[in-house]
Structures are given as C-alpha cells and as structure tokens.
Amino acid sequence: MRTGVWLIGARGSVAVTSMLGASAVRAGMAEPIGCVLESPELHSDALPAIGELVFGGHDISSVPLVKKAAALGEAGIVPARLAVAVQDVLLEIEQDVRPLPDHGTQAEVADAIGADLDRFRRRHDLDHVVVINVSTTEPAPPPHPAHADLDALHAALDGPEPVLPPSALAAYAALRAGCPYVDFTPSTGARLPALDALARAQGLPYAGHDGKTGETLVKSVLAPMFRMRNMKVRAWSGTNLLGGGDGANLAEPAANAAKSASKQRVLRETLGYTPQGETRIDFVEDLDDFKTAWDLISFEGFLGTRMRMEFTWHGCDSALAAPLVLDLARLTAAAHRAGRTGPLTELAFFFKDPLGEVPHALSEQWQVLRAAVEALG
Amino acid sequence: MRTGVWLIGARGSVAVTSMLGASAVRAGMAEPIGCVLESPELHSDALPAIGELVFGGHDISSVPLVKKAAALGEAGIVPARLAVAVQDVLLEIEQDVRPLPDHGTQAEVADAIGADLDRFRRRHDLDHVVVINVSTTEPAPPPHPAHADLDALHAALDGPEPVLPPSALAAYAALRAGCPYVDFTPSTGARLPALDALARAQGLPYAGHDGKTGETLVKSVLAPMFRMRNMKVRAWSGTNLLGGGDGANLAEPAANAAKSASKQRVLRETLGYTPQGETRIDFVEDLDDFKTAWDLISFEGFLGTRMRMEFTWHGCDSALAAPLVLDLARLTAAAHRAGRTGPLTELAFFFKDPLGEVPHALSEQWQVLRAAVEALG
Amino acid sequence: MRTGVWLIGARGSVAVTSMLGASAVRAGMAEPIGCVLESPELHSDALPAIGELVFGGHDISSVPLVKKAAALGEAGIVPARLAVAVQDVLLEIEQDVRPLPDHGTQAEVADAIGADLDRFRRRHDLDHVVVINVSTTEPAPPPHPAHADLDALHAALDGPEPVLPPSALAAYAALRAGCPYVDFTPSTGARLPALDALARAQGLPYAGHDGKTGETLVKSVLAPMFRMRNMKVRAWSGTNLLGGGDGANLAEPAANAAKSASKQRVLRETLGYTPQGETRIDFVEDLDDFKTAWDLISFEGFLGTRMRMEFTWHGCDSALAAPLVLDLARLTAAAHRAGRTGPLTELAFFFKDPLGEVPHALSEQWQVLRAAVEALG
Amino acid sequence: MRTGVWLIGARGSVAVTSMLGASAVRAGMAEPIGCVLESPELHSDALPAIGELVFGGHDISSVPLVKKAAALGEAGIVPARLAVAVQDVLLEIEQDVRPLPDHGTQAEVADAIGADLDRFRRRHDLDHVVVINVSTTEPAPPPHPAHADLDALHAALDGPEPVLPPSALAAYAALRAGCPYVDFTPSTGARLPALDALARAQGLPYAGHDGKTGETLVKSVLAPMFRMRNMKVRAWSGTNLLGGGDGANLAEPAANAAKSASKQRVLRETLGYTPQGETRIDFVEDLDDFKTAWDLISFEGFLGTRMRMEFTWHGCDSALAAPLVLDLARLTAAAHRAGRTGPLTELAFFFKDPLGEVPHALSEQWQVLRAAVEALG
Ligand SMILES: NC(=O)c1ccc[n+]([C@@H]2O[C@H](COP(=O)([O-])OP(=O)(O)OC[C@H]3O[C@@H](n4cnc5c(N)ncnc54)[C@H](O)[C@@H]3O)[C@@H](O)[C@H]2O)c1
Ligand SMILES: NC(=O)c1ccc[n+]([C@@H]2O[C@H](COP(=O)([O-])OP(=O)(O)OC[C@H]3O[C@@H](n4cnc5c(N)ncnc54)[C@H](O)[C@@H]3O)[C@@H](O)[C@H]2O)c1
Ligand SMILES: NC(=O)c1ccc[n+]([C@@H]2O[C@H](COP(=O)([O-])OP(=O)(O)OC[C@H]3O[C@@H](n4cnc5c(N)ncnc54)[C@H](O)[C@@H]3O)[C@@H](O)[C@H]2O)c1
Ligand SMILES: NC(=O)c1ccc[n+]([C@@H]2O[C@H](COP(=O)([O-])OP(=O)(O)OC[C@H]3O[C@@H](n4cnc5c(N)ncnc54)[C@H](O)[C@@H]3O)[C@@H](O)[C@H]2O)c1
Ligand code: NA
Numbered sequence A, B, C, D: 001m002r003t004g005v006w007l008i009g010a011r012g013s014v015a016v017t018s019m020l021g022a023s024a025v026r027a028g029m030a031e032p033i034g035c036v037l038e039s040p041e042l043h044s045d046a047l048p049a050i051g052e053l054v055f056g057g058h059d060i061s062s063v064p065l066v067k068k069a070a071a072l073g074e075a076g077i078v079p080a081r082l083a084v085a086v087q088d089v090l091l092e093i094e095q096d097v098r099p100l101p102d103h104g105t106q107a108e109v110a111d112a113i114g115a116d117l118d119r120f121r122r123r124h125d126l127d128h129v130v131v132i133n134v135s136t137t138e139p140a141p142p143p144h145p146a147h148a149d150l151d152a153l154h155a156a157l158d159g160p161e162p163v164l165p166p167s168a169l170a171a172y173a174a175l176r177a178g179c180p181y182v183d184f185t186p187s188t189g190a191r192l193p194a195l196d197a198l199a200r201a202q203g204l205p206y207a208g209h210d211g212k213t214g215e216t217l218v219k220s221v222l223a224p225m226f227r228m229r230n231m232k233v234r235a236w237s238g239t240n241l242l243g244g245g246d247g248a249n250l251a252e253p254a255a256n257a258a259k260s261a262s263k264q265r266v267l268r269e270t271l272g273y274t275p276q277g278e279t280r281i282d283f284v285e286d287l288d289d290f291k292t293a294w295d296l297i298s299f300e301g302f303l304g305t306r307m308r309m310e311f312t313w314h315g316c317d318s319a320l321a322a323p324l325v326l327d328l329a330r331l332t333a334a335a336h337r338a339g340r341t342g343p344l345t346e347l348a349f350f351f352k353d354p355l356g357e358v359p360h361a362l363s364e365q366w367q368v369l370r371a372a373v374e375a376l377g
C-alpha cells in the first residue's frame, strides 16, 4: 500500500525527524524504537510499512531539508551520522516540499493546496495521502458563524476576509482533495462542525489533537494510579521548560493558553474533579528541543495524611513526536482504506486533547487502539 | 457478615493504623480514602463493610495499642485527634491482642496459635477470621525438604528443630484453624508447596506478597507506559530511604535482599527484559514512617536518542498500607465465603510480588480485580 | 537592653510565629534553631537577648493572636503544643497590637502611627523600638516627585491624595518617631531618597529588603559555586509554588512581579551576566505555608559540555522567616544604639534584595555580617 | 615556563580529555571554561599558561589516544569535531605515553618510572614535571611498618613482596626523580609518613586527594549554607549513579568504600556533627561518563519544624575533572618553582578529601586559594 504523508510544517523539527527517521529505518540503519505500531501486540498486515511511506509537504520557511537535518544532528536530536547518511533521500523529498500557497481568497488558497496534493499523489502513484499538521501552533481563532455550517463556509471562503485559521484551511483543502487529515498540534484543524460535515460528506476520517509526548503522557498513567488507589489528588502543578521553534512560539501567550488547556484536561477527565494547580510553559532557548517538565503532585491518603510526589521529565520532543507521526500516518491510511469516516476517536492514545468522549487513562486508550488495529484485520 | 481480622504483628505501625482507621471510619470521623473497595466501580454487597471488621492479633511486643496510637499521632502518621478519639475502641481490641505463643515444638506453637484463633472466633461469633501478616520482614529461610510435602511437614514440626520461619508457621496454624491467610510482607508465609497443599485440603484461600504502596506502585504504571510507547528502558535505579521499625529491620542485609528482589520483578515482567540498575533500601531513622524514594530512568527513543525521567515519592508508609490491609481482609473473607481455595491471584493489584503468573501492569491488575469483585455478586 | 519590636502586619503568619517563637525560647521550651545570632561565631554582648524583646504592632486584620497561633499549630507550621503553651504571653501582646490608623490625610495617619509607637515605648519603658514590616507585599507604587525630596514630601502628605504606599508611610512615621525601620518584604519601605534623607536627619538606621528564606538563599550559594569553578550558567529557571496569605497575595500580577525581580538579582550580581530563564511564583492554596521551589540550572563546562542541576526546596516559610525577624530586630536595635545611620548594608545576608552595592554571595555576606557584629563589641 | 604533565592513567577518560582540551584551548578552538585559574581574580604571571603544558604518562592499557578521543567524542563527553581536530597533537603525545614498568622488585619498578620521567624532561627540555595520578582508584592497601619510615621503606622496596600500592609507588618514584606529585584519586598516593619525609627531603610539594567535581562540590556550598543559617541538618543521604571505567571500578566494594568515605567528610567538618544518612555509589554502565547524583537533605528549622531539600546533579565527570587537572598542574609547577615543600594544603578547593586541617566550605577554600595565587606573585 503506497502511502503519501503530506506534512504541513514540512521543514520543522518534527517533520524532518520523521522523514529522516523513516528513511533510516527503511535503510536498516535504525530500529523503529518509539513506533507504537512496531510492538508485537499491534502488528497488522492492513497497515502500510514504514518503508512504504512517501513524504511531501508545505511550509512557509525555505530552509533546505538537508540543512535542517544537519542542524538536528548538531543539536543531538538525531544522530549526526544519520543526518549525513540519508542526505540523498532528503534531497529527493525536497522535490515534494512546496511553499504554502498564499495568493487570493481562502477559497483560492484551498484550491492551490488541493492542486499540490493531487500532483503529489499522481507523481508517486499513491493509494492514499494523509495530511498531517506539524506546523507552528496557532492561537485559537475568533469564532465565525460559517464554522458551524458547511454551505456557509463554502460561501464565506470566497470572500475577501480570512474565515479559517491556517490549520483549518489546510484541513478543508485536504478533505476536499480526498485526503484524511490529522492534527498533531493543538490548533483548530478539522475541529469545526462544518469540517466534520465535510469529512463525512467526503467519506473521510480525521484525527487529533496535539501529540502526547511528555508531561501529559506521564499524567495519563499517574492520574489513573491515584484514581485506582482511591487517593485524593489535592494539587497538581506543572512547569514545562522548552526551547526550539515550538518553545519560542509557545512563549506567545495565546499559543501558550491553547497548549496549557490541552495539558490539564487529562486530570479532570481521569480523576473526576480538577485538582488545584496550573501547567506552565516557559521558553528557555538554551534547552533547544530538549524539554524539561517538572510536576509536583500533592495528595491525600488514609485519614487525611498528606503526601507528595514529583517527577522530572527530560525528553527530546522531536524524537518523541516523530515516531508517533509515522504511526498516525499508517493508521489513518489504513482507516481510510477500511472506509472509516469522521473522527478517529480510537486514536486517543496519541493525543493530549483527543476527539470525542474517550477514556484518558493511557492503558484504556491502548486497549481501544489495540482493538481498532485488530479490527483492521 | 461479621469478619475477624487477626493481625500478626498487631502492635506495629501498619496494624495499629488499620485498627484506628477502621474505627474512625466506622464512627464517621474519617473518610475511607485509599480504601480501594470504596471506589464506586468496586462496590459489592458480597463484601463485609469496614464497620463489620473485628480486630485481634499476635505480637512479640507488649506496647499497649493506645500508646502506639499516640506515638503515631505525634509523628504525624495519623491525626493526633483521631488517636485520642478512638482510645476506647483500642482498649477493647487490646483484649484480643495476645503474646505470640513460643513454648515447645513448632507443632505445639501452631496448636497454641490455633487455640487463640478459635477463642477469638467464638468470643465475637465471627463468620470468618482472616489472618494477615503485618509483622517484621524475615530473612529468607534455609530450604528444608519438609517444605515440599505436607505429610513430611506435619512430622517435622513435631521435632525439636524449627522447620518453618515464623510467617510460615503462622500460615500453617491459620490454615489448620480454618482461616484464610494473607501475607502483606515479603516473608515466606503460605508460599511453600506443603502449605499450598494444606490450603487446598482445607478448602481455604490465601494471598500475598508484600503490599505495593510506593516506589513499586509507581513502577507498575510507568513501566507499562514505556512498553506501550515501545521505548527502550536502558537503566532504572531506585533508592528508598526510610525510617520506622520497618526501615530499621530492612537495614539488615538479609531482609533488604528479600525486599529489593520483590521490588524489581515488575520491570522484568512488564518490559520483557531487565534494565540495568538496582533498587536500594537505606535506613534513615530520622525519616520515621515517611519514606522517600527516588528513581532515575534512562530510556532510548526514536533513532536511539537518550532521555531521562526521575521521580521522587514522599509517602507515609503506614497510611498507604493500612487501607489496603482493610481491603484485603474484606476481599479474602468474601472469597472464603464464595468457596475459593488456593492462591488468590486476582489480588495481584495489592502486591509487589504477587502469587501466580499474573499481569504486573497496574491497570491490568485492576481489570482483574474488578472482574473478581463482580464475580462475588 | 529592653528592645521593642513593632511589627507591621502583626497578625500575619511571620509575625505570630516570631512572637510565639521568642516566647517559647524565653520560656526554655524551644531551641533558637535558625536564629543566626545564636551561632557561636556571632555572639556579642552588645545584642539584646531574644528574651528581652517586647512585641507590639499594627494590622488591618482583627483575628486574635491566640486564634492565629492555633491555626499555625493545626497547619503544622509551629508545634501545636507550643501554640497552647504560650497563650498567656500572646494575650498580653494582644494589648499592644492595634488597628492600623487610617483616618485623615497621610500626614495625620503618620502622626497616629507615631503616637502608637510612643505609647508602646512608654508603656514598656523601652530603650529602642525597631519597626519591622512583615505585612502583605504591595505592588510597586506610581512614581511621585515628592519621593525624591523630604521637604516636598512633608508638604505633599498634608494633601488629600495618598503620596506614599503603606510601607513607606509606615517607614516615614517610624523614622519621625525615632524608630529604626526594617523591611522584610519587597515593598517600598524606606527605599526613597526623601526617606533616606529623613533617616539621616534623625540619626536612624534602616534595613531591607525581602527576607531571604528559600530559593534565593540556595541561589546565593550555588551561583557563587558556578562562578568559583568558572563554569558558564546558561539558563536558570525557577518555579515557586506556595499557599498561605502570602501566596494568595503574590498570585496578584503586580506583587508577583515585585517579588520575582528581587529573586533574580542574585544571579546577575554574582555571575556578572544574566542567564536565560525566569522565576515564577504560583499560588497553590493547598500547600499553605509549605512552599515548594524547583529550579533547573543548565550549565556549560569544559569544551562546551552541557550539564544540568536541579533542586527542590520544601520549606516552611514562616518557620524560616521568624528567626530572621528576631535577628534583624536585635541587630538593628544594637546598630541604633551604636549610632549607625542610613542603610545597614551589612545586613545583606538576610535579604533577597539588599540595600547598597553589596556582595550577593552568601559567604561574603556572612563575613560582612560577622565583622559588623564584632564591631558592635 | 615549559611545564611537563605526566599522567598516571594517561589513556583514561580524564587524562585524554585533559590533553585534548589543552590542545584545543592552545589552538584557539575552545574556551577554557571550567579552568579555575582563568577567572580574572586568579590571574598570575607566575603560572605557566595552558598552552605551555607538555603531556606524557604511564598506563597499563594500550588503547591509542586517538582512538580513546574518538570514543569520548562519540559518547558526547567532548565535541566530536574537536576529537578529530587535535588528532595530530594526540599522535605526538602518544610518543610520550609509555607502558607502566612492571618488572622486578618495587625498587626496580620505581627506578624504571624515574627513568621515564627523566627521558620526558630531557626530550622536551622542561623546567618542571608534575606527576598527576588519574588512574583507576585502588582499594586501601594493608598497613605496613615501612609506610611510616623512609629508611625502612627504601629497604623494604628491595624485597620480593610489594610494599606500596601502585599510586604510592608512583609517588615515590616521582619524588625521587625530583617531580612534585598530585593525586586526583582517593588512592594512597603520597599520603604516607615515609613519602611525606621523602618530599621534604627532596624539597618537593605534593597535593591531593580526590578531585571534587560533583556531589561533594555541591555539598561544600550547601552544608555551609545550613551552618551559616544555624539550621540543624538531621539527615543527608546521597546516591551516585555512574558508568564509565571509573564507575565500573567503584562498583568494587573496596574502592567504593574509599570513595564514599571521602564524600562524607565535608559534612562532619563543616557542620561540626555527622547527620544521619549515607553516600552510595552504584555502577550503571549505560550512563557512561554522565553521572547522576541525587541527595536528600532533611533539616530542622525554628521550633523544630521539619523541612527538606533535594538536588539532582547530572554532570559529565571527565569534563568536570579535566580543567581541574590543568589547574593543578599549573599551580603545582608554580609552587615547586616558588620553593614550596610538603603538602599543598592551599589546594583544598580542588579536593574531596584535602590534605591537612583545612576549611571544607568552598568559599573559604577559594579565599585560601586566592591568597596562595597572589603570593606566587
Ligand atoms: N514535538 C513534540 O513533542 C510535539 C508534541 C505535540 C505537539 N507538537 C506540535 O508540533 C508542531 C511542530 O513542532 P516543531 O518542534 O516541529 O516546531 P518547529 O518550529 O520546528 O516547526 C514548525 C514548522 O512549521 C512551519 N510553519 C509555520 N506556520 C506554517 C503554516 N501556516 N503553514 C505551513 N508551515 C508553517 C514553520 O516554518 C516550521 O518549519 C508544533 O505546533 C508543536 O506544538 C509537538
Ligand atoms: N507500610 C508499608 O507501606 C508496607 C508495604 C509493604 C510491606 N510492609 C511490611 O509490613 C510489615 C509491617 O510494617 P510496619 O511498618 O508496621 O513495621 P513495625 O516494625 O512497625 O511493626 C512490626 C510489628 O511486628 C512485630 N513482630 C515482629 N516479629 C513478630 C513475630 N514473629 N510475630 C508477631 N509479631 C512480630 C513487632 O513487634 C512489631 O510490633 C513489614 O514487614 C513491612 O515490610 C509494609
Ligand atoms: N515567610 C517568608 O519566608 C518571607 C520571606 C520574605 C518576605 N516575606 C514577606 O513577609 C510578609 C508577610 O508574610 P506572611 O506569610 O506573614 O503573610 P500573611 O498574609 O500571613 O500576613 C500579612 C499580614 O499583614 C496584614 N496587612 C496587610 N496589609 C497591611 C497594612 N497595610 N498594614 C498592616 N498590616 C497589613 C494582613 O492583615 C496580615 O495579617 C509578606 O509580604 C511576605 O512577602 C516572607
Ligand atoms: N572524573 C571525575 O570527576 C573524577 C573526580 C575525582 C576522582 N576521579 C578519579 O580519577 C581517576 C580516573 O578516572 P577516569 O574516569 O579517567 O577513569 P578511566 O577508567 O577512564 O581511566 C583510568 C585509567 O587508568 C589506567 N590504569 C589503571 N591502573 C593503572 C596503573 N596502575 N597505572 C597506570 N595506569 C593505570 C587505566 O588503564 C585507565 O586508562 C579515577 O580514579 C577516578 O576515581 C575522577
Ligand atoms: Na526532585
């Protein structure tokens, strides 16, 4: 099954680590560590192999992929020797990474995006193209009546004013071009009633939101632990220090707010109440892609005795995200082929802020994922 | 269902916190936080209520329960006001706490233990008496051929030399007296082929080993997280600093070894391999019952990138253990009534070193427990 | 030497812990742990003894001292039995805690404050009265031309508009009444040119700002360590989680800003440059007076190798502050008697944001303090 | 001043990082970060420059320096590009790294070591040669009467049985050859009365023991902090996890004991009492040269309130040690030239287990060092 992966933000850290890593795995130069679908329990012949993925994408930056890969190597995010070894493959992918269309009305931009997707599909003779958003996190957009109605949306996009934030416009364009859409960021993406309607009308699935790679991942196993033991979490405070392009952007209050909100949801959903405390994201340029999160949990046990737990997570964000991007591409392509439409709620395992009324405990999400993979055959 | 709880080590911290806490909950002076069976998902009318538990036990110490409770209050392990408020109840329980018999052959000691259990049952007209070992952790005993065969064991116990360590002798006596046996410690308990045979012959269940209250509890959710995400744990090192009577004893190399071994099992069983690193237990008198555990986990993600996680757990050991002792008493009594015999492998949720070939991931253990509670009706 | 200690914010946690602790030490019920002047190296007969301190103060709250002390006991900030044992002494001090005057122009308020100070001095026949501000932290005040000139200030205070923030008005009143002034908070206090002129005109010393009790204390030894070892600190980020009255107030952005600024000064002054990173203060009601600070330090060693250090500080803020308040009262009274006027820069050891161009490394501040105590004779 | 640096253990991590780093600094390819003598306060023209150091040494391994440097580069201990850039210099130094003599009696071995030192000095026309031990830590040797008396030692070395552990034999040989001796390890080195006598007889200085690069460095500023604030440290427990050649060796109980003892001395000396708790060293191969130390400090403040601090140190041991080795070579050469003999107690700043009755607080050690550097002229 030849599967295209079209990355919005194709020149960013997550995107380039994904491309580089898939190439290294295909070439037998690296193990697919962190790729969830490579666990024996999740094997399925219905899934395209990592080696079958073909990459392309849009970006507003023009830094060459090879240069970005070298920078990732120097920063220790990927092994420097791999960045060198896959240069040729990156040069090929470079042919399919195009500047984000930006001329005319939003309807015209969407058409141009769709045309790029068609060209990519034809050029590589692909069975499916999955569009995945790994671009910079946007602030939440102002509400607009056309968000709720597909016809109104079609009409409004023809007007001179922007109606959709970039992520939603990409989703619109993807769905219209017959491509499933996955949002790895907390941005709006396909999460609008009008776009849900479009997906269903087109018979396409979509997924999101916000890849779960660090602090929230840990929360999604620790919060259930407290619940299973019937202990009372009184306060849970988190601090995330991160550099890199993502960190710089999240230092903007609006993007920060979007992200912090998705990070606390797991507590409320798992515990059934919201403990005191907040989640902070601070930009510390020097840390680059190596994020440090520190959480303090204050809890109450038998007879009210107060206890505490704290954890520190020193993770490399792109190395954590990239294998999940590959997983999501493969799962979404297979779901598309299997005829699934609308939100892929069975992929909650991958997201901080999953679509639908789904379990937030990681182990329950895993059971759901496993059942979904089995159902693929 | 009037249920007796006979505690070996009845004057220790865990025992007295259990008695005091059950009394406070019955009197409406405290919430049953940390009592797993009080979660809505685990409700069952087949379980005796906390208020229906009647306490007694053996100990080699003679410190009055009221005095021990006051000490627990002063150390902040239980609220000082509760220690005062339940004095009368503790004075009543004091009538049923007896010196551990120690005269004659081990067969004679077992008879004397059995006689104490019978008296306790009759005095309170109890439907079931569950014997729970919460006494000092023993070193692993030297092997003895009679451990493997019930007839040989009966014979050997009549000899002048001790054959069984105290915990196993208590299990032997309990089973002979028709009482299920639970071991909350890492000691031998009923974990010998001869005693398994005795339990089955008597139609009795037994359970264990080693209450899971801190570092291992956290491991049992974090190790599955790494496995589910298909990341490779390279090293996992733990340090446990604890004071209290238990800490003093665990400073003995032999007891320490017994405990450290039960603490690492979860990694091997969950991950499928054994990462580098060890688990240490150090005695720091000053910390009293407030344990601090620190773990460093070094793991490998996509393309071999190295990452780290560390956590610190500041728990109050008796406050963590006592509600589980109450849960175990209730579950074992109900299992007895339901006719279960042999090892209660469905209680793995509660133990560091559970009996049988069982899952070690906490969420799977919870599913098993939930099914078992449902099966009780 | 009978020494009066007049506390602005006399019903707050720091104030009541100071009063209660001084009483307990005098009665031989507690050791003066944390009182710096009780170190053998800092002994001086020129200092009043802890037992010679007499307490009074102003507050805008009317919660009785005994009730506040009981609350501190219940929260574990002071031993509950001490809160009971010194009730009588607190009832006596209650006579000298008065509502903060608030009628009329600021000149009139200052007069009323001065009258309260005089009454206190006469009633107890005190040699010196030191006024110490331990009230709620204020936001930074808007600038006003009269802040720079004493005559202009006298004139402006007669007007209908407030010219000084409460802390500076208290300093003005204290200095006019012949009392040295110490500011334990980051508020303005005597830190205005007009008030410095007043202090010199009156022949009085003053001191401040912002007691150094936790994260900054640790910084003041770790930052010099990095400097002495000639390593390069690249980023230093801090998170402070605190509850209590102080925490609630610091959650206000303006007060938070005042505090965060004093907390970072030590880095710039000690290292000679400002590393990346910020200091955050978050309010977590549940933590009460037990603050948790977590700092991550990212540094560079030989050949650019990156390394990290992190620390967590779990301190009880009032227990850390109160002994320093006693030290400051004793030192300032002795300095007054010794004829010192203007800023007591030799007390930098005690403050996050010390007056003057002084060393910020703790050990250097200690040398300066030691020399100053010796000079007292 | 052309200064030779003869490293015992010349093919180890610390040694090769020192050589490589000095070469890179000389070539202007790296900043001398972490070199204490490069602080402006410690500048002295009496010190040889880093670029004037000439390297040689002994080892029992025969791994080429270039290969070891490449391995350090791959492990991220030194920048990979520097390991490549200084290959030529390392090839030159290779000429002066010789197998440790091991034939005949210890007297004969000492003569052979001395001959190697002479050849090195002549070959490079060196003013001074400082011998520095950076080889594997030895277990403490059995006592021997000849350790106390120089004549007895001369005699005993002629016998067939070894009298001195390798480090002390190296010190003996160095001193006889007119070279000052520095021990960067916790091994015996020159720390025997007979060798002290030899140093004085030869008019030579010596220094040691055990480079202070991580946990103990932090202790040497935190312990004084608690003392200066007159707080009571109740317990201080440390865990050191380390890999690398040093870690493997320290996993041996005897070497571990030697090291753990030097690590606790700072507490007793600084606080005036020994808190509870121990320091552990555990070998975790996977961590390689990146050590993680975690310490928990439990302390008591005003009115007995209990508080806690913990820190984690993630350091690269060789990157921390190498600049100190350069500092020690330069200081010891200058001290030699200045005519100093016997133990250089003014170098306590650099060591966990310094010679003589010296301060253990880092800032006091720094004052002493600074005065000593000034005295050099
Ligand atoms: N790495 C993780 O662990 C993780 C987890 C969850 C979510 N995310 C999200 O993934 C996204 C990518 O992270 P990153 O570290 O690769 O960031 P990055 O800054 O390295 O890359 C973002 C890329 O998006 C491009 N871009 C910006 N606006 C665009 C637009 N309108 N259209 C197309 N391209 C655009 C940028 O030019 C850049 O190349 C972020 O939104 C981040 O929040 C990352
Ligand atoms: N608290 C926890 O979190 C936890 C978790 C798992 C296991 N455990 C185990 O529970 C046990 C109890 O812990 P604790 O903190 O109450 O210890 P403790 O020292 O306070 O109490 C142990 C009691 O056992 C008594 N005892 C000793 N030998 C005995 C014997 N042969 N027969 C009868 N009584 C005897 C002692 O006199 C003492 O009263 C320990 O073995 C501990 O390892 C505790
Ligand atoms: N505890 C520490 O470690 C520490 C360290 C440095 C600075 N401080 C500062 O010390 C101050 C006191 O801290 P706390 O924990 O006792 O706070 P708190 O909230 O318990 O007490 C403050 C008291 O000040 C009173 N107050 C408010 N405004 C007043 C005014 N205008 N005049 C007189 N009284 C007034 C309040 O009614 C309250 O009783 C805070 O400003 C805090 O930032 C504390
Ligand atoms: N790195 C630090 O932060 C630090 C701090 C204090 C002390 N130290 C000490 O420095 C020493 C070196 O550490 P490392 O990390 O370089 O270790 P390493 O294992 O990398 O190097 C030790 C070298 O010594 C050689 N050696 C062993 N026995 C010898 C002998 N008898 N004569 C000559 N050479 C011999 C080995 O072959 C090896 O090449 C260790 O003793 C360590 O404890 C290191
Ligand atoms: Na920590």
Ligand code: NA
Pocket: A311, A312, B310, B312, C310, C312, D311, D312
């Ligand atoms: Na930590």
